[in-house]
Amino acid sequence: MTDQPLTDLLRNRFAAGILVVENTSDMTTVTVSKEIIHDVIMYLHESPETGFGFLTTLCGIHYPDQPLPFGVIYHLHNMEKNIRIRVKTFLPADNLHIPTVTDLFSGANWMERETYDFYGILFDGHPNLIRILNVEYLDYFPMRKEYPLEDPTREDKDNRFFGR
Amino acid sequence: METTKKTYTRVDPPEGVAGAGYFATTLDRVIGLARKNSIWPLPFATSCCGIEFMATMGAHYDLARFGSERLSFSPRQADLLMVMGTIAKKMGPVVQQVYVQMAEPRWVIAVGACAASGGIFDTYSVLQGIDRVVPVDVYVPGCPPRPEQIIDGFMRVQDLAATESLRRRYSEEYKALLRSYGIFTTDQQDTM
Amino acid sequence: MNGSGEKTYTTINLGPTHPATHGVFQNILKLDGEEIISAEQTIGYIHRAFEKIAEHRPYYQITTLTDRMNYCSAPINNLGYLMAVEKLLGIKTPKRVDYMRIILMELARITDHLICNSVIGVDSGALTGFVYVFQERELVYEIYEEVSGARLTTNMGRIGGFERDFTPAAISKIRLFLSRLPKVLKEFEKLLMRNRIFMDRTIGVGGISAERALNYGFTGPNLRAAGVDFDVRAMNPYSSYDDFDFEIPLGTQGDTYDRFCVRQEEVWQSLKLVRNALDNLPEGNFFADVPQYYLPKKEDVYSKMEALIWHFKIVMGEIEVPKGEIYHSVEGANGELGFYIVSEGGRMPYRLHFRRPCFIYYQALPEMITGGVLSDAILTMSSMNVIAGELDG
Numbered sequence: 154m155t156d157q158p159l160t161d162l163l164r165n166r167f168a169a170g171i172l173v174v175e176n177t178s179d180m181t182t183v184t185v186s187k188e189i190i191h192d193v194i195m196y197l198h199e200s201p202e203t204g205f206g207f208l209t210t211l212c213g214i215h216y217p218d219q220p221l222p223f224g225v226i227y228h229l230h231n232m233e234k235n236i237r238i239r240v241k242t243f244l245p246a247d248n249l250h251i252p253t254v255t256d257l258f259s260g261a262n263w264m265e266r267e268t269y270d271f272y273g274i275l276f277d278g279h280p281n282l283i284r285i286l287n288v289e290y291l292d293y294f295p296m297r298k299e300y301p302l303e304d305p306t307r308e309d310k311d312n313r314f315f316g317r
Numbered sequence: 318m319e320t321t322k323k324t325y326t327r328v329d330p331p332e333g334v335a336g337a338g339y340f341a342t343t344l345d346r347v348i349g350l351a352r353k354n355s356i357w358p359l360p361f362a363t364s365c366c367g368i369e370f371m372a373t374m375g376a377h378y379d380l381a382r383f384g385s386e387r388l389s390f391s392p393r394q395a396d397l398l399m400v401m402g403t404i405a406k407k408m409g410p411v412v413q414q415v416y417v418q419m420a421e422p423r424w425v426i427a428v429g430a431c432a433a434s435g436g437i438f439d440t441y442s443v444l445q446g447i448d449r450v451v452p453v454d455v456y457v458p459g460c461p462p463r464p465e466q467i468i469d470g471f472m473r474v475q476d477l478a479a480t481e482s483l484r485r486r487y488s489e490e491y492k493a494l495l496r497s498y499g500i501f502t503t504d505q506q507d508t509m
Numbered sequence: 510m511n512g513s514g515e516k517t518y519t520t521i522n523l524g525p526t527h528p529a530t531h532g533v534f535q536n537i538l539k540l541d542g543e544e545i546i547s548a549e550q551t552i553g554y555i556h557r558a559f560e561k562i563a564e565h566r567p568y569y570q571i572t573t574l575t576d577r578m579n580y581c582s583a584p585i586n587n588l589g590y591l592m593a594v595e596k597l598l599g600i601k602t603p604k605r606v607d608y609m610r611i612i613l614m615e616l617a618r619i620t621d622h623l624i625c626n627s628v629i630g631v632d633s634g635a636l637t638g639f640v641y642v643f644q645e646r647e648l649v650y651e652i653y654e655e656v657s658g659a660r661l662t663t664n665m666g667r668i669g670g671f672e673r674d675f676t677p678a679a680i681s682k683i684r685l686f687l688s689r690l691p692k693v694l695k696e697f698e699k700l701l702m703r704n705r706i707f708m709d710r711t712i713g714v715g716g717i718s719a720e721r722a723l724n725y726g727f728t729g730p731n732l733r734a735a736g737v738d739f740d741v742r743a744m745n746p747y748s749s750y751d752d753f754d755f756e757i758p759l760g761t762q763g764d765t766y767d768r769f770c771v772r773q774e775e776v777w778q779s780l781k782l783v784r785n786a787l788d789n790l791p792e793g794n795f796f797a798d799v800p801q802y803y804l805p806k807k808e809d810v811y812s813k814m815e816a817l818i819w820h821f822k823i824v825m826g827e828i829e830v831p832k833g834e835i836y837h838s839v840e841g842a843n844g845e846l847g848f849y850i851v852s853e854g855g856r857m858p859y860r861l862h863f864r865r866p867c868f869i870y871y872q873a874l875p876e877m878i879t880g881g882v883l884s885d886a887i888l889t890m891s892s893m894n895v896i897a898g899e900l901d902g
Binding site: 177178179180182206207208209210212214226228232235237239258259260262263264267271284285286287288295296302 | 552553556558560561562564565596599721723724725726727737739744745833834835836837838845847849851860862864868869870871872873901902
């Protein structure tokens with residue numbers, strides 16, 4: 154379902170940057186371009202017409218075959234009117250910089266660190282962008298599709314017997 | 318009114334010579350008996366097996382009747398390191414550090430599939446079994462093991478404690494085992 | 510003079526193995542005497558890469574993974590995930606399944622709140638409440654065993670319903686629990702709730718205002734203690750929660766005492782919900798009619814051709830899963846537990862992101878404990894109910 158008044162508000166304000174409005178079954182989904190993502194989130198958070206005061210979650214995603222492979226997905230929630238919105242933005246592989254939203258939502262601090270830890274997406278302006286869940290000496294970004302699930306250096310489990 | 322006599326099964330005494338008012342046996346059997354009934358565990362509970370351990374310590378399954386009423390969170394005062402739950406690679410050095418601080422005699426029990434072999438988490442971030450970092454005496458399988466299984470593992474440790482040699486910590490085999498884990502204790506310099 | 514009148518701060522390391530941190534996470538505290546100046550946190554000591562594993566397992570095998578996230582209330586995780594998958598696939602479950610799910614989720618919520626509250630008691634020195642309450646949790650474990658076969662990591666439910674109906678033994682065990690818990694709960698309250706020492710230790714400790722809590726993304730009892738009545742069961746009802754009437758307890762200051770009282774009152778509300786759901790359990794099937802996702806009965810697999818073919822297709826992954834993405838959230842014991850599933854067809858999800866409430870609200874801990882003393886920090890940490898499995902995931 155798509156909330157028509159909400160998408161109209163967004164299109165009026167950010168005409169060129171709103172790339173796609175998808176018709177997903179649960180909530181309005183908007184894909185925006187990377188340059189305006191901070192302004193879009195700020196508008197959704199602070200404007201009284203929209204009032205999305207709660208950041209539900211923030212995560213990353215990796216589509217290796219697409220021209221803009223890395224994505225960051227924000228779920229916002231307007232608690233007074235009970236409306237949710239999903240905002241997506243995609244980044245090219247050679248320029249993984251995106252502005253942070255920790256100035257708007259303090260809760261985005263660890264969520265962005267987790268996205269950096271898993272995908273290597275750099276959030277400009279983040280107070281402390283270091284790995285959070287993995288060990289510090291890990292030298293790759295594990296959730297990217299090219300890396301396997303299992304630890305290739307383990308000796309006790311033989312892949313032949315585990316069907317992998 | 319007839320009184321019903323309850324029969325209690327007593328634990329067998331160790332081998333020895335009994336007489337009027339005395340019981341003679343070897344020193345290591347007495348020490349073994351004392352050690353096995355007063356093990357102070359260190360509950361190194363990380364995840365779900367830790368909750369089953371809390372149920373084992375509760376009134377229903379009651380680990381305290383085996384002599385482990387007092388849990389020690391300080392490794393210096395503990396006899397048994399019970400590692401319960403998944404150990405990630407980030408946590409591995411911490412387990413080894415806790416093990417090294419324990420005083421002899423010490424035993425390690427790996428409770429649950431994750432501590433024994435990594436469990437269902439065959440991933441890049443989970444240590445595939447704590448025997449990668451510390452020597453383990455008893456493995457208790459299960460995900461999570463029932464409290465009865467944890468008690469069974471504990472009773473196997475009791476068997477080990479009852480029959481262990483008092484000079485074990487000075488034996489070459491034990492020192493070689495610790496060296497293979499990268500643990501060098503001051504005992505290694507003893508010439509006894 | 511050299512350093513004599515100079516003030517130095519002590520840096521101490523609280524964790525990762527510490528009796529008071531229930532779970533493995535580390536706090537490095539800078540203290541001025543006993544007062545906390547700053548706190549820095551390190552987590553990830555039990556990072557098991559759930560999100561990566563979920564990309565390599567079929568949908569019906571991920572239920573066992575979700576158990577291990579918040580292991581104190583595993584059925585909520587299981588059933589929440591299954592509801593998210595059903596939303597993706599467009600399956601509508603019969604009313605009986607919904608009521609059965611409500612009963613199990615509320616029982617899980619009761620067990621989680623009982624652990625949290627008794628552990629607040631343990632951390633302030635009162636071990637008795639813990640032992641009393643754990644005896645009653647054994648009854649809930651027996652109920653889980655009747656329904657799913659396991660005590661703690663239950664792997665409850667299937668896509669479309671349950672694997673078996675509630676047996677008469679299960680229903681009698683639930684009724685036994687409902688009759689036994691109120692007395693024990695009143696005794697537990699008498700021990701702690703109006704206890705002078707407990708109140709002095711918890712009132713005004715570790716408070717957070719409603720605006721800061723919302724900015725951090727707090728949900729669940731921690732947010733309701735700060736005064737915001739956000740409960741996913743009331744705002745976005747799922748699984749026929751809108752058939753039931755229940756109150757949402759609220760606190761005022763967001764401190765440790767409010768969190769304790771909110772959780773205690775939620776246990777009473779959950780008991781009421783379980784009783785209502787059990788009394789009004791409708792007749793019907795315990796699974797939805799979706800042969801392409803719900804495994805057929807074993808007797809049919811061995812005797813009927815169609816059941817055999819469905820069984821083969823489901824297990825070998827020949828079923829076409831629709832492409833799309835879905836976000837579904839349930840009210841976990843700690844707050845809004847969300848599942849964001851992206852499907853590109855195929856038997857495994859392309860991306861499965863868990864919105865873990867503990868991970869999100871634990872960031873606020875430094876703000877809540879600075880300015881207080883060390884013993885208050887311990888109580889604040891345990892009253893926030895941080896479960897390490899959900900924190901790291």
